[in-house]
Amino acid sequence: MLKELELRRSCRNYDSKMPEEEKINEVINAGLHAASGMGYQYGIIVAITNKEVRDKISTLNAKIMNNEGIDPFYGAPVILLVAVKKWRNSPYDGACMIENMMIEATNQGLGSCWIHRAKEELESNEGKEILKSIKLDLDEYEGVGHVALGYSLEKGAKEKIIKDNRVFWIK
Amino acid sequence: MLKELELRRSCRNYDSKMPEEEKINEVINAGLHAASGMGYQYGIIVAITNKEVRDKISTLNAKIMNNEGIDPFYGAPVILLVAVKKWRNSPYDGACMIENMMIEATNQGLGSCWIHRAKEELESNEGKEILKSIKLDLDEYEGVGHVALGYSLEKGAKEKIIKDNRVFWIK
Numbered sequence: 110m111l112k113e114l115e116l117r118r119s120c121r122n123y124d125s126k127m128p129e130e131e132k133i134n135e136v137i138n139a140g141l142h143a144a145s146g147m148g149y150q151y152g153i154i155v156a157i158t159n160k161e162v163r164d165k166i167s168t169l170n171a172k173i174m175n176n177e178g179i180d181p182f183y184g185a186p187v188i189l190l191v192a193v194k195k196w197r198n199s200p201y202d203g204a205c206m207i208e209n210m211m212i213e214a215t216n217q218g219l220g221s222c223w224i225h226r227a228k229e230e231l232e233s234n235e236g237k238e239i240l241k242s243i244k245l246d247l248d249e250y251e252g253v254g255h256v257a258l259g260y261s262l263e264k265g266a267k268e269k270i271i272k273d274n275r276v277f278w279i280k
Numbered sequence: 281m282l283k284e285l286e287l288r289r290s291c292r293n294y295d296s297k298m299p300e301e302e303k304i305n306e307v308i309n310a311g312l313h314a315a316s317g318m319g320y321q322y323g324i325i326v327a328i329t330n331k332e333v334r335d336k337i338s339t340l341n342a343k344i345m346n347n348e349g350i351d352p353f354y355g356a357p358v359i360l361l362v363a364v365k366k367w368r369n370s371p372y373d374g375a376c377m378i379e380n381m382m383i384e385a386t387n388q389g390l391g392s393c394w395i396h397r398a399k400e401e402l403e404s405n406e407g408k409e410i411l412k413s414i415k416l417d418l419d420e421y422e423g424v425g426h427v428a429l430g431y432s433l434e435k436g437a438k439e440k441i442i443k444d445n446r447v448f449w450i451k
Binding site for chain 1: 281284286288309313317321323325327330333371374376378379394396411413425442451
């Protein structure tokens with residue numbers, strides 16, 4: 110098995126140091142290469158490195174989870190928001206993009222974590238206001254999730270225990 | 281970017297030759313290593329290599345898509361059905377497992393393709409009957425999708441064109 114699939118972990122403690130743009134672009138490119146229903150590629154990525162906008166998204170995300178005051182992005186300097194044009198396949202398309210980006214983050218030596226509540230963000234007026242600089246009718250898009258991205262401050266190798274009884278053969 | 285992310289394609293023409301079980305197991309293992317909401321790992325994989333059961337699933341799948349007589353699995357000898365215990369994250373969890381398996385299939389030199397309608401299969405009495413040999417209460421699970429898996433009969437490198445205007449920076 111590819112070692113990046115084995116080594117990927119959810120990182121919950123990030124350095125504020127901004128990753129090199131080349132690395133961020135590789136991660137984004139992985140997202141663009143994900144499988145999509147009918148090959149339509151309806152998914153988009155909003156790459157947020159602007160500190161002010163990043164903090165506003167964080168504040169809104171915490172509010173949606175009824176946990177104001179915390180940073181749901183664990184200090185990550187980069188937020189990659191994934192949204193997909195609304196159709197029956199949106200959650201699946203977006204999830205594949207996010208998984209690809211987390212795998213490539215591992216390949217780039219970066220930490221990553223799936224952060225939810227992008228759907229609620231894009232449904233809220235506050236979220237649309239924060240993202241208004243992107244010229245897109247966000248009402249046509251369903252938020253699927255975010256990748257928190259940055260250098261990990263987590264120490265040591267986190268164990269990954271695969272649960273039992275998840276495979277059933279019919280031979 | 282990892283070359284397997286670049287090289288993955290949807291394969292729509294398979295050799296009937298059964299892939300080595302070791303390769304199938306590597307693909308399954310990749311699915312088990314996918315990210316999952318809260319790390320719960322609620323997703324399961326039903327690995328179907330039995331020709332009779334594989335054909336029954338194919339027939340049912342074609343019926344669900346109102347296209348009886350075709351083989352929605354394009355002749356693939358292996359079907360990896362992904363289902364996830366029902367909760368709010370089921371589609372996302374399952375999609376990550378499927379994406380991981382398609383990436384690992386590429387790494388193993390195998391063709392793969394996401395085939396849908398697993399949800400409808402698991403909701404139908406016919407589907408539950410076909411899968412009854414697995415000792416699991418399928419009513420507790422949501423079908424997410426299948427990976428069709430096998431050696432590709434497609435000729436040449438299929439072009440992969442990434443659509444424009446899918447990335448929006450907020451720097």
